[in-house]
Amino acid sequence: TLKRGFAHMLKNGVVMDVTTVEQAQIAEEAGAVSVMVLDKLPSDVRKAGGVARTASIRIIEDIMDSVTIPVMAKCRIGHVNEALVLQETDVDMIDESEVLTPADELRHIWKWDLTTPVVNGARSLAEALRRVEEGAAMIRTKGEPGTGNVAEAITHIKKVNDELRAIKSIYDSGDNQDLVRMSREFKVSYDIVEQTAKLGRLPVVNFAAGGIATPADAAYLMSLGCDGIFVGSGIFNANDAPERARAIVLATTFWDETDKVKEAQKMIDERQSMLGLDVKTLELRMQDRGGSA
Numbered sequence: 001t002l003k004r005g006f007a008h009m010l011k012n013g014v015v016m017d018v019t020t021v022e023q024a025q026i027a028e029e030a031g032a033v034s035v036m037v038l039d040k041l042p043s044d045v046r047k048a049g050g051v052a053r054t055a056s057i058r059i060i061e062d063i064m065d066s067v068t069i070p071v072m073a074k075c076r077i078g079h080v081n082e083a084l085v086l087q088e089t090d091v092d093m094i095d096e097s098e099v100l101t102p103a104d105e106l107r108h109i110w111k112w113d114l115t116t117p118v119v120n121g122a123r124s125l126a127e128a129l130r131r132v133e134e135g136a137a138m139i140r141t142k143g144e145p146g147t148g149n150v151a152e153a154i155t156h157i158k159k160v161n162d163e164l165r166a167i168k169s170i171y172d173s174g175d176n177q178d179l180v181r182m183s184r185e186f187k188v189s190y191d192i193v194e195q196t197a198k199l200g201r202l203p204v205v206n207f208a209a210g211g212i213a214t215p216a217d218a219a220y221l222m223s224l225g226c227d228g229i230f231v232g233s234g235i236f237n238a239n240d241a242p243e244r245a246r247a248i249v250l251a252t253t254f255w256d257e258t259d260k261v262k263e264a265q266k267m268i269d270e271r272q273s274m275l276g277l278d279v280k281t282l283e284l285r286m287q288d289r290g291g292s293a
């Protein structure tokens with residue numbers, strides 16, 4: 001529970017992907033609650049191909065020295081030693097991320113063995129609860145990273161919400177045997193299914209991620225019940241990054257006030273947005289990597 005405290009403090013905030021000290025400073029000035037350091041933005045990972053690994057430790061440390069907000073960094077799925085190196089670097093949170101090339105196609109990191117909190121992506125309630133049982137302190141949607149297309153993130157959060165409603169109604173009906181059935185289907189313990197059904201929400205903070213490019217995208221995901229926003233390629237791939245970063249923070253904070261979201265949307269120029277990719281024609285679907293879902 002100590003590990004989860006940090007994730008709660010990020011609620012209603014925007015975490016921005018950065019690759020340089022300059023970008024991290026722009027993110028901090030724009031009001032990001034945290035920055036996520038990676039070697040390449042997800043859209044550039046797509047272009048570059050090859051193996052995507054954790055970022056240079058020197059860059060992570062330079063960024064930690066130049067901003068006062070918490071610093072996160074990504075490690076490959078299942079790569080225990082990248083995670084341990086990031087923990088030794090004293091980052092505030094580790095993202096075990098499908099944006100990087102998975103190191104183990106069958107196993108995620110057993111996160112209870114780390115003292116640094118870890119965030120994981122999920123496309124469904126089952127996937128989210130498997131990660132929480134492994135020790136994830138925070139969940140985010142996977143979406144389809146690096147596309148500038150928010151459609152997959154919307155699909156993932158709506159699916160999780162539908163599944164939460166379903167298990168909540170099973171719980172309310174008192175049908176324990178049906179919760180046992182769900183736990184077998186989800187491949188998680190009965191205890192975590194019961195706890196989640198009783199809460200009617202994930203037992204950890206749940207953020208949106210994957211394809212968010214505009215203030216309106218952020219506001220929409222907040223309206224679907226997300227606890228906060230991760231923006232990957234959407235800011236520093238746009239040609240109006242400082243303004244857009246501020247606008248996305250504004251829209252995330254005031255997502256339920258349409259005049260504020262309009263004000264935020266007016267701060268950006270659609271001609272400066274990242275061009276984006278159609279999810280249907282992608283060669284690499286990061287969300288599916290190694291995934292048996």
Ligand code: PLP
Nearest residue numbers: 098105106127289290291292293
């Ligand atoms: N997502 C990604 C990116 C994966 O690499 C994997 C593989 O383990 C999974 C999901 C599936 O994991 P699980 O079936 O344990 O949820």
